[in-house]
Amino acid sequence: MKIKIFRWRAVGPLLVLFVIGCLLWWLFADTIARRESQKVGTQLLGAKVDIQDLHLDLRRGAVTIRGLTIASPHEAFQNLLEADELVADIDMIPLTEKKLVVDRIVAKGLRFGTPRTTDGRVAAKSGDGIAGRVLAETREWASQFQIPVLQLATGKISIDSLDPRRLSTIPAAAALSARADSSRRAWQAAYDSLRLGPTLDSASAALERLRHARAADLAALNDGRQAIDRLKRARDRVTALDRSVKSGITQLQTGLAGLDSARGRDYAFARSLLKLPSLDAPEIGAALFAPGAIKPFERALYYAQLARRYMPPGLLPRATTGPSRVRRAGEDVRFPKERALPAFLLRSAELSFLLHPTSDQPQQYAGRLTGLTSEPALYGRPTTFRASGPQLAAGALLDHVRDIPVDTGGATVGGITLPAFQVPGVPLRLDPGAATTQLGLTLNGDTIHARFAIRSTHARWMRDSGFANSTIGDLMWRAVSGISNLDVEARLSGPLHHPDLAVRSNLDQAVASRLRAVLGDRVAAAEKQMHDRVDALINDKVGPVRARVNEVQTQAQAQIAQQRARLDDLQKQLEQRLRDLTRIRLP
Amino acid sequence: MFALIKLIQSLFDALHSEGTPGQLAAGIVLGSFLGLTPLVNLHNALIFAALVLLNVSFAGGMLGWAVFVPIGFLLDPLFDWIGHSLLLAPSLRGLWTSLYNTPIVPLSNFNNTVVLGSLVFALLVSLPLFVATRWAVARYRVTVGERVRQSKFYRAVTASKVYNVYKMFRP
Numbered sequence: 001m002k003i004k005i006f007r008w009r010a011v012g013p014l015l016v017l018f019v020i021g022c023l024l025w026w027l028f029a030d031t032i033a034r035r036e037s038q039k040v041g042t043q044l045l046g047a048k049v050d051i052q053d054l055h056l057d058l059r060r061g062a063v064t065i066r067g068l069t070i071a072s073p074h075e076a077f078q079n080l081l082e083a084d085e086l087v088a089d090i091d092m093i094p095l096t097e098k099k100l101v102v103d104r105i106v107a108k109g110l111r112f113g114t115p116r117t118t119d120g121r122v123a124a125k126s127g128d129g130i131a132g133r134v135l136a137e138t139r140e141w142a143s144q145f146q147i148p149v150l151q152l153a154t155g156k157i158s159i160d161s162l163d164p165r166r167l168s169t170i171p172a173a174a175a176l177s178a179r180a181d182s183s184r185r186a187w188q189a190a191y192d193s194l195r196l197g198p199t200l201d202s203a204s205a206a207l208e209r210l211r212h213a214r215a216a217d218l219a220a221l222n223d224g225r226q227a228i229d230r231l232k233r234a235r236d237r238v239t240a241l242d243r244s245v246k247s248g249i250t251q252l253q254t255g256l257a258g259l260d261s262a263r264g265r266d267y268a269f270a271r272s273l274l275k276l277p278s279l280d281a282p283e284i285g286a287a288l289f290a291p292g293a294i295k296p297f298e299r300a301l302y303y304a305q306l307a308r309r310y311m312p313p314g315l316l317p318r319a320t321t322g323p324s325r326v327r328r329a330g331e332d333v334r335f336p337k338e339r340a341l342p343a344f345l346l347r348s349a350e351l352s353f354l355l356h357p358t359s360d361q362p363q364q365y366a367g368r369l370t371g372l373t374s375e376p377a378l379y380g381r382p383t384t385f386r387a388s389g390p391q392l393a394a395g396a397l398l399d400h401v402r403d404i405p406v407d408t409g410g411a412t413v414g415g416i417t418l419p420a421f422q423v424p425g426v427p428l429r430l431d432p433g434a435a436t437t438q439l440g441l442t443l444n445g446d447t448i449h450a451r452f453a454i455r456s457t458h459a460r461w462m463r464d465s466g467f468a469n470s471t472i473g474d475l476m477w478r479a480v481s482g483i484s485n486l487d488v489e490a491r492l493s494g495p496l497h498h499p500d501l502a503v504r505s506n507l508d509q510a511v512a513s514r515l516r517a518v519l520g521d522r523v524a525a526a527e528k529q530m531h532d533r534v535d536a537l538i539n540d541k542v543g544p545v546r547a548r549v550n551e552v553q554t555q556a557q558a559q560i561a562q563q564r565a566r567l568d569d570l571q572k573q574l575e576q577r578l579r580d581l582t583r584i585r586l587p
Numbered sequence: 588m589f590a591l592i593k594l595i596q597s598l599f600d601a602l603h604s605e606g607t608p609g610q611l612a613a614g615i616v617l618g619s620f621l622g623l624t625p626l627v628n629l630h631n632a633l634i635f636a637a638l639v640l641l642n643v644s645f646a647g648g649m650l651g652w653a654v655f656v657p658i659g660f661l662l663d664p665l666f667d668w669i670g671h672s673l674l675l676a677p678s679l680r681g682l683w684t685s686l687y688n689t690p691i692v693p694l695s696n697f698n699n700t701v702v703l704g705s706l707v708f709a710l711l712v713s714l715p716l717f718v719a720t721r722w723a724v725a726r727y728r729v730t731v732g733e734r735v736r737q738s739k740f741y742r743a744v745t746a747s748k749v750y751n752v753y754k755m756f757r758p
Contacts, residue, residue, distance in 0.1 A: 010639045098693035317680065319671075322699045327625045328663035330701030333674040335687035 029056050037065075039324075044310065046123025046131025047073040047080060063088045071120020072113075073135060074299055079116050084109025094341050102346045110353030129321065134305045142298040145290060145501050162270055162530070164537050169262040173541040176255040177548055183248045184552040190241050191556075196563055199234045203227040203570045210577040224578050231571045238564050245556045252549045259542055266538065270530040274523075285488070285508040286501070288423050293490030293503055296452045300441045304398075304407045307383075313400045315377050334374075342375035351387065365389030376400035391415045391436075410440035418454070420462070428476060432486055433458035448499050450492040459486035479510045598650055602727060603736055606644045612720035614644035616713045618651020623659040623666075623712075624705040629695040659705060669707055670700030 034054035041049030052067025068083040085108045091101040123131035164170060206220075206227035213220035312318060315336045322329040334343055351367040367387030373379040382399035391414035399406045413436070420431035435456035442449045461481045487506040494500045604611065620634045638648040659666075674683060686692045696702045735741050 004642050007640055007642050014636060014639050093690075096690040096694070097688060317675065317683070319675070319700075322701065325625060325627075327660065328667055328701050330663075330667050330670060330699050330704075332696075333683070333698045333700070335680070335684040335698065337684050337688045340688045 030054055033063075041070070042122055043129055044131065045070060045073060045080075045306075046121075046129065046135055047071040048118075048120035048122055058092065061090045061092045063090055069116070071116060071122075073121055073123055073131065073302065076119040076121060077116055079114045079120070080112070082109075082111045082114050083107050097341070098343070099341050100344050101341055103348070105346060105349040107349060107351045107353075110351055112353070130309050131306065134302060134309060138298050138302045138305060141301065141497075142294050144498065145294050162273060162533050162537070166269065167262075167266045167534065167537060168269075169259055169266050169534075169538045170541050172255075172259055172262045173538075173545045176252070176259065177545045179255060180252055180545070180549045180552045183252065184556070187241070187245055187248065187552075187556045190244065191559055194234065194237050194241065194563075196234055196238070196567070199230050200566060200570060203231050203574065207570065207574050207577060210574065210581065213581065215581045221578065221581060224574050228571055228574050228578075231567050231574070235564065235567045235571070238560060238567065242560050242564075245560060249553045249556070252553065256546060256549060259545070263534070263538060263542070266534050267531055270534045271527060274526050274530060284512045285505040286503040288503075288507065288511070289488050289505055290490065290501060290503045292421060293452050293488070294501070296439050297441070297450050297490075297492055300409065300439060300450065301443075301448075304409070304441065304443050307398050307407065308400070308405055311372075311374060311376050311383070311398065311400045313377055313403055313405050315375070336375045336378055338378070340378065342373045342378045344372075344374040345379060346372040353387075363390060365392055367394070385409075404445040405443075406445070407443040408441070410438070412436065412438045418456075420460075427464035428480070429462040429464065430486070431460040431462065432456040433460060435486070443496070446496045448492060448494065448496045451489065453489040454486060455488075456486040457484065459484050476511065479513075480507055483507060483510065599735075599741060602724065602732065604644060604646060606647070608721045608724035608728070610642065611644040611647040611724050612717045613641070614638065614647025615651035615654075615720050616717045617641075617643060618648035618653075619655040619712065619716060620706075620709045621648070621652040622655025623662070623709040625659075625696075625699075625702055628702055630706060662705070662708070663701060666701045666704030666708060668700075668704065670702065670704030673703055673707065674698065674700060 030053075033056050034051050037054060038049050038051055048069075048071040050067075050069040051065055053065070055064045057063070065086040065088075066084065068081075068086060070080045070082075072078045072080045086105055088105045089103045091103055094101045119125075123129065123135045126132055127136055206223045209220045210224045315338065317333050317335050319331040319333045322332045336342065347370065349369040349372070351369065353365050353367065354363065365387055366389070367385065369383070369385045371379055371381050371383045373383070376382065376398075377400075380401060382397050382401060384398075385394070385396040387394040392412070394409075394411035394413075396409035397407070399408075415434050416437055417434050418432045418437070420429050422428075423430055432454060433456050435454050438451065438453040438455075440451045461477070461483075463477055483506070485506060488503070489505070490501065490503040492499045492501050602611070606614075617634055617638045621631055621638075624631060637643075638645060673679060683698065687698055697706070
């Protein structure tokens with residue numbers, strides 16, 4: 001019996017199923033796209049993304065989003081931005097390759113930093129995904145900047161306990177001692193292997209024979225010359241050992257110098273335990289303003305690093321976590337290809353936004369973003385952003401086209417009323433008033449240069465009640481209360497993993513001179529006390545090591561000098577005797 | 588419990604249907620693709636269309652699907668490993684790059700490690716599964732098939748009343 005391959009009567013039900021599928025898509029496509037956009041956006045940014053309404057118009061390749069809210073990844077009850085409406089023109093053909101190419105987005109009614117009622121942070125709470133990892137990394141990065149706290153409320157200088165295990169001199173001294181011992185053993189072994197005894201004995205014997213020999217005793221003369229050759233070779237070996245010993249001694253001396261450096265570091269560490277900064281003006285600025293200045297750097301770095309993760313340079317396959325589903329998500333691997341479209345490309349976005357949205361007269365600004373893509377090497381041009389307005393100038397350039405990415409961004413915003421904040425370590429509040437804020441960041445490969453500045457001419461100072469009975473508090477108050485100009489600048493530069501932070505302000509000198517007048521002696525005494533504690537812990541370890549190194553050095557040099565002197569002496573005597581024997585005497 | 592009864596019903600439906608052992612085996616193989624690979628993917632739409640349009644056992648397909656779903660879950664780590672090895676193999680990079688940049692193909696999610704790994708696994712298993720199932724069904728029918736059909740258990744399971752009663756009393 002012939003079996004039919006196809007079940008033609010099933011075509012009808014299958015078509016009906018297909019039509020039902022299309023109908024469901026038509027009914028629920030907007031909802032599905034909205035939910036997926038929220039999910040992907042939340043995953044990408046590490047903060048909750050909400051969309052009130054999303055409409056897909058595939059016929060015209062347009063997507064309209066209304067009521068977009070993106071929560072801040074850092075602040076619990078603050079939005080990063082809100083947008084009234086976004087209209088995107090989508091290139092439909094690349095969708096067949098699962099690529100999203102947006103020709104143009106027009107965003108209207110953008111607002112930044114608006115309040116929200118629920119905590120919208122996702123990465124900060126879960127720590128999952130790329131955003132979670134980047135957030136954790138930037139937090140750890142920011143935590144490396146340890147700023148000593150100035151305790152002025154009571155004027156008391158407190159000293160934390162000094163843990164000997166955290167001093168770097170002690171392990172360095174132990175290591176140097178071990179190195180000195182091993183050098184001594186190595187040199188002794190090298191010295192023993194020279195076997196100078198037989199050479200010296202045979203040379204002495206040859207000299208003795210020459211003393212009783214006559215000019216015609218050729219065998220004795222030959223013995224003498226051979227003994228001189230042996231002495232010269234032995235001397236060469238001693239010279240080689242001497243070079244090796246000198247090199248080793250240099251290293252040991254460097255180790256001793258390293259102990260001094262380690263001691264310096266330990267002093268600095270011990271000084272950091274004093275809850276008081278140096279009375280030098282630049283460090284006053286760091287103590288007062290660095291904790292606040294690090295935050296903008298941390299946030300700018302978060303977005304820069306996020307951009308690097310999502311927009312990596314090069315064309316190698318890249319694996320990212322797959323879509324969440326009941327089954328294991330696995331990994332999605334992207335395979336960029338030269339002269340092909342990237343998986344995501346936003347050619348151009350025109351933004352219009354409001355600053356001071358809550359004020360009576362909110363100001364309208366405009367910006368433009370171009371070339372935002374997941375594969376910059378394919379697009380071939382950097383991502384650029386610029387925005388301008390009456391009191392705003394902002395720009396950014398993310399150049400991930402080459403192997404070493406370069407990210408640059410900067411913004412100057414004027415007329416922003418910054419909130420009053422507690423000055424760290426001081427029961428004093430500062431209300432900067434309407435200020436001009438500048439932030440600039442350049443991340444070239446793994447080198448960072450960043451600058452954050454606040455300038456205000458209407459700064460106001462407020463005393464906390466805890467300040468009432470503090471002499472030093474009064475001094476601080478007298479130093480700063482009359483100053484209405486505020487000019488703070490923080491600079492960050494160096495390798496990304498460990499950059500240098502410098503903070504200065506126009507208050508530094510005023511505060512420093514007042515503090516120096518009152519606290520100078522007490523600080524010096526406290527610092528001396530810490531130095532003494534460090535010395536007490538270190539000297540017991542460092543003294544014997546220093547003596548040991550000197551002993552090893554002296555011993556090795558003396559041994560070599562002694563043997564060299566014996567060799568030289570014997571050689572001189574042999575040569576003198578040979579000259580005497582072979583001198584031609586005229587009648 | 589409901590799923591188990593449905594599974595047993597599917598099994599008996601398939602084993603005692605009028606289809607040939609080959610048709611039943613082909614249905615189970617197609618069903619295994621649905622069960623082993625993540626369901627919501629383009630290739631499964633094609634598999635489902637084939638199950639409907641080709642003259643294979645639909646009940647067998649449902650049985651294969653039901654049986655292989657838990658196996659798929661269990662073997663997901665293996666699929667992930669297979670997919671990872673294949674997708675990141677330098678020798679295959681050209682193939683994947685070209686497929687990834689070809690219209691429609693990326694919609695199949697072949698670039699997902701679990702999807703690719705499970706699909707490759709299902710493809711490799713399909714032929715042995717087909718041969719083994721066809722032999723097993725043929726053997727079943729000539730040996731114990733008729734006795735089972737006459738058994739009370741078979742009648743109880745396949746009787747729609749039992750199922751309806753169960754439906755009435757299920758929580």
